[in-house]
Amino acid sequence: MVLCPVLGKLLQKRVVLASASPRRREILSNAGLRFEVVPSRFKEKLDKASFPTPYAYAVETARQKALEVANRMHQKDLRTPDVVIGADTIVTVSGLILEKPVDKQDAYRMLSRLNGKEHSVCTGVAIVHCSSKEGQLDTEVSEFYEETTVKFSDLSEELLWEYIHSGEPMDKAGGYGIQALGGMLVEYIQGDFLNVVGFPLNHFCKKLVELYYPPRREDLRRARQDSIPPVDSFENLSDVEAGHSEPAHGEAGRGWDGPGAGGDQQAGSAPKADGYRTAEPPPFPADLLELIDGFKASKALFTACKLKLFDVLKDEVPQKAVDIASKVDASVCGTERLLDVCATLGLLEKSDRGYRNTESSNLYLVSDGEHSLHDFIMYNDQHTWNLFTHLESAVREGTNQGHGALGRKAQDLFQDGPLQSKEDQLRCVGATHGLAKLTARPAATAFDLSRFSSACDLGGCTGALARELAREYPRLQVTVFDLPDVIEHVSRFQRDGPETARVRFLAGDFFRDSLPRAELYVLSGVLHGWPDDRVHALLRRVSDGAGPGAGLLLVEAVPDAEDREARPGLARCLDALLRPRGRERSLAQYRRLLEQHGFGDVQVAPAGHGLAALLGTRVAP
Numbered sequence: 001m002v003l004c005p006v007l008g009k010l011l012q013k014r015v016v017l018a019s020a021s022p023r024r025r026e027i028l029s030n031a032g033l034r035f036e037v038v039p040s041r042f043k044e045k046l047d048k049a050s051f052p053t054p055y056a057y058a059v060e061t062a063r064q065k066a067l068e069v070a071n072r073m074h075q076k077d078l079r080t081p082d083v084v085i086g087a088d089t090i091v092t093v094s095g096l097i098l099e100k101p102v103d104k105q106d107a108y109r110m111l112s113r114l115n116g117k118e119h120s121v122c123t124g125v126a127i128v129h130c131s132s133k134e135g136q137l138d139t140e141v142s143e144f145y146e147e148t149t150v151k152f153s154d155l156s157e158e159l160l161w162e163y164i165h166s167g168e169p170m171d172k173a174g175g176y177g178i179q180a181l182g183g184m185l186v187e188y189i190q191g192d193f194l195n196v197v198g199f200p201l202n203h204f205c206k207k208l209v210e211l212y213y214p215p216r217r218e219d220l221r222r223a224r225q226d227s228i229p230p231v232d233s234f235e236n237l238s239d240v241e242a243g244h245s246e247p248a249h250g251e252a253g254r255g256w257d258g259p260g261a262g263g264d265q266q267a268g269s270a271p272k273a274d275g276y277r278t279a280e281p282p283p284f285p286a287d288l289l290e291l292i293d294g295f296k297a298s299k300a301l302f303t304a305c306k307l308k309l310f311d312v313l314k315d316e317v318p319q320k321a322v323d324i325a326s327k328v329d330a331s332v333c334g335t336e337r338l339l340d341v342c343a344t345l346g347l348l349e350k351s352d353r354g355y356r357n358t359e360s361s362n363l364y365l366v367s368d369g370e371h372s373l374h375d376f377i378m379y380n381d382q383h384t385w386n387l388f389t390h391l392e393s394a395v396r397e398g399t400n401q402g403h404g405a406l407g408r409k410a411q412d413l414f415q416d417g418p419l420q421s422k423e424d425q426l427r428c429v430g431a432t433h434g435l436a437k438l439t440a441r442p443a444a445t446a447f448d449l450s451r452f453s454s455a456c457d458l459g460g461c462t463g464a465l466a467r468e469l470a471r472e473y474p475r476l477q478v479t480v481f482d483l484p485d486v487i488e489h490v491s492r493f494q495r496d497g498p499e500t501a502r503v504r505f506l507a508g509d510f511f512r513d514s515l516p517r518a519e520l521y522v523l524s525g526v527l528h529g530w531p532d533d534r535v536h537a538l539l540r541r542v543s544d545g546a547g548p549g550a551g552l553l554l555v556e557a558v559p560d561a562e563d564r565e566a567r568p569g570l571a572r573c574l575d576a577l578l579r580p581r582g583r584e585r586s587l588a589q590y591r592r593l594l595e596q597h598g599f600g601d602v603q604v605a606p607a608g609h610g611l612a613a614l615l616g617t618r619v620a621p
């Protein structure tokens, strides 16, 4: 709340966002606001012609959306919310109001109108303060709107259709999303970017300042002589400074615990040693609460995947909770709750017509998709979840507890014991495949490997990296060498492509069987799973098989990788503690291992997502 202390005024209140828009939810939660989401059922069908201006229409729609939720929550005898926020975004061009397209043709009509021109994006916002008096709902509505000018480039028909086929326009006012692919259509904007995305955060904060920090008495007195200075900044207001203001409800006679009530009255109290006034609450620990709730979010995702909710919703058409429940063979009320949680987590989109997958869920959460992480998620649900229940004893004793999963290779999983059934094996191969697909491209392109004509990926599982290597280097023949139990399952994960013919699979144990001859050996995500003696044994075998000039490419997660974003060091470090045999090694340690085993001229490059790639060249013995 440092940037906008006035948001702190809402922390003690039950705030409801009356919107199904994932963007609005994100903008407000990124700003640190805590709120519930209850999408409005108000049909956006007001007669546009009856409004003097487009923004009057947007403001009224926002007001109706918020009031519908306030009334519904009150009637349902749920605890009446304190504040309900509604918003409506429209696009206006040449006197026409454009809302969300109903289908692709409609999107095309809208985008064609915007093509090469300036248009206006207007978001109306309503902030409804509610109170309940003798069972009756009392509301007080504050409203405003924000307008932003956007100019589209001259766009070809082909580009417009390509954009429409991406699916992005469908739930967006004017048929585009400036925050994503639609940003490429835009030449410039004048005004608030977030207003275009769906919520004018800056203006909202100013409005809160107006509501919660009304002008002081002396200002009002002065205003009778002068004019009231407009509230155009919220940055320099803090609760402490605002403490001098009069409680607004006293003046306005509001029944609800509205703006200006509460903490302000205590403003004269002395600051405590921790810097906060006795009656002022400390900053709301939003990040901490999110962390505390984190496991619930993971479990909701795991459960949705296990029920195959995302498979049921993979078509574009939204479906109702009752239909989804019958397809996944679960209770309607339970399914509806889970669907709502998934929508809140941004995994589903919810509208009046029902629920449907987001683009990202279609890509990663549908179980048979090319980039599916379904098996990896199921692996985490079945194994890692249990494993982490032993974290406390692992920390106390400093010993490994069983089976870590993050970033592990099928090699580890198969040799750890409990994954006996074919089904378990297949899931592990699928889990490894899903992860490997995410990291294969940066790993394959970390160095120029065009000097090699043959490669052997040791422990290469389904060949995700091998395919990327073959795709990148057209003369490279790649052998994937992995355990027989792994190779048995790889055919399930193969897709056609010109590189397919240059990737072959060979079953074997790299600790026992002779290694295929190759100019380049690859060990990606293998060494971290083994203790030092096994790592030395394996590298000795590779070194013995490699002729002078041969390469050894290592790809590993390292604590000192340049790009650490995707795998926070903490999680990786805990994973290492729980892993039965492996250990985390630094970049310097991997470099030393390569050099110890006869690979010189070691180059290092980031391989994305917290991974580092090292390439050594075999020197003549």
Ligand SMILES: O=c1[nH]cc([C@@H]2O[C@H](COP(=O)(O)OP(=O)(O)OP(=O)(O)O)[C@@H](O)[C@H]2O)c(=O)[nH]1
Residues within 6 Å of the ligand: 018, 019, 020, 021, 022, 023, 024, 039, 040, 044, 065, 087, 088, 089, 090, 100, 171, 172, 173, 176, 177, 178, 179, 182, 196, 197, 198, 199
């Ligand atoms: O560049 C962008 N422009 C607009 C959007 C999104 O478009 C919709 C606007 O629709 P509306 O205001 O009617 O809001 P809904 O999504 O229907 O949700 P409600 O439940 O609040 O009615 C809005 O989601 C914008 O975020 C965009 O994403 N980018």
